[in-house]
Amino acid sequence: MVHWTDHERHVIADVWGKINPDEIGPQALARLLIVYPWTQRYFSSFGNLSNAAAILGNPKVAAHGKVVVGGLDKAVKHLDNVKGTYAKLSELHSEKLHVDPSNFTLLADCLTITLAAKFGPSVFTAEVHEVWQKFLNVAVAALGKQASWPIASTFPEILPQKDFTKDLSISVRLILVFTGVSIIVKKKNLTSNLSLHSKIAGRTNSVTMVHWSESERRAIEDLWNKINVDEIGPQALARVLIVYPWTQRYFGKFGNLNSVAAILGNPAVAAHGKVVLNALDAAVKDLDDIKTIYSNLSQLHCEILNVDPDNFRLLADCLTIVVATKFGDDFTPEIQATWQKFLAVVVAALSSRY
The missing domain is CATH 1.10.490.10 (Globins)
Structure with missing residues (x-):
């Protein structure tokens, strides 16, 4: 309910x-x-x-x-x-x-x-x-x-009797799945199918071998040059704290976060938002070594701050929304595709030490 x-x-x-x-x-x-x-x-x-x-x-x-x-x-x-x-x-x-x-x-x-x-x-x-x-x-x-079987859309052969599986126990379902997996492993198209599911899940398994076309490099640099960090940074972080309030647990020292108005007017939120967004500058300037750039930051968030890595994705999503509200029709689908690829690589780099 x-x-x-x-x-x-x-x-x-x-x-x-x-x-x-x-x-x-x-x-x-x-x-x-x-x-x-x-x-x-x-x-x-x-x-x-x-x-x-x-x-x-x-x-x-x-x-x-x-x-x-x-x-x-x-x-x-x-x-x-x-x-x-x-x-x-x-x-x-x-x-x-x-x-x-x-x-x-x-x-x-x-x-x-x-x-x-x-x-x-x-x-x-x-x-x-x-x-x-x-x-x-x-x-x-x-x-x-x-x-309830998302893998079946890519590997329908592992569930030949869908009506039958609706009433199966968890143990029998697992047997079916692993039997299906054994079938898939024998197929030549295993890698491509698993890669497809990885993409659909919105995850990237590696940030060490990312190819950037010249048009992508130009699009990222052009968009970044239009972004005012002091304006967009506070807005993006504030959205994370408002839309996903459970993320506030990492900001206990920021004072009053008990309402939308309080978050939007909180100077600590604004200051940290600027710092967070400004950190993207290094990635924009060195697209071919993003994993190394964020290695220490990833270790800090993982081992010292114990931040749930999913929060990086939530922040990236909110940043994209803020950028869309800022640039409107100029934030075309093509630019969005490139921008989200860039942010996905950054998020993967920040999560690499987990």
Whole structure:
């Protein structure tokens, strides 16, 4: 049971009232296909998806985007039964379409970035972001509730009798999985399939062999030069503390963090936000040795500060949202794809000592 306060219900209704699915839907789905190109495998019937321009101009992408975002209307109107509202849709994506449920999360992230770019910082505030994130998390959980076997979307042969497995005990399920894994290991395409799942999970296994194209290097440098660390840094850290309040436990010395206003007005938060974001400068200037650059910082956070490495990802996500609110339409899907690749490498480097 998800509890919604009156304030949260009001915020969700207000945000939804500002959204035009015919505009936002195509943009959000296009971002998904551009930023996470491996998701294109579910849209082979859509025709040309070979580049960003083709995706943005594809009428089937636009039409499906309208349908997907328009489908949120049911959740907005049935906040107390989102799970039931999406039960059939969840089963369709799991049993028929075999969609990896992590794709729902990726689409939700792209929708959030689209809204941030559309509405800007005055409308898509940290407080609004927090409520909207909760709403999308509930919707994503409902859509993925039937998909209890995410690996099956890539390796469907390990679960030949899906109806049968619904009632299996945990021990029998594990036997099935490991039997399936033994089948997969014998296949030549093991590496590519596992690599695909690693990408979908949003993780990178290595930061020592990252290839940067010249266009990516230019895009990162160009965006970084436009970022005002003293402005963006405090906003990004404040969003982390507001949207993901459990991260506040690492900032016990920062004083009052008991409300949105307190966090936004906290000088210690602002100062540390500047320091954190300014630390990216070294990575921008030496893209080929990011792991070494952050080696000592990774050790500090792991062995001394005992920071959960997932917090690096949350901060990167909030930074991306803040950048989107700042630059709007200039934060194109192509730039987002490059920026998120850069941040993923940084996050992996910061997590390397764990």
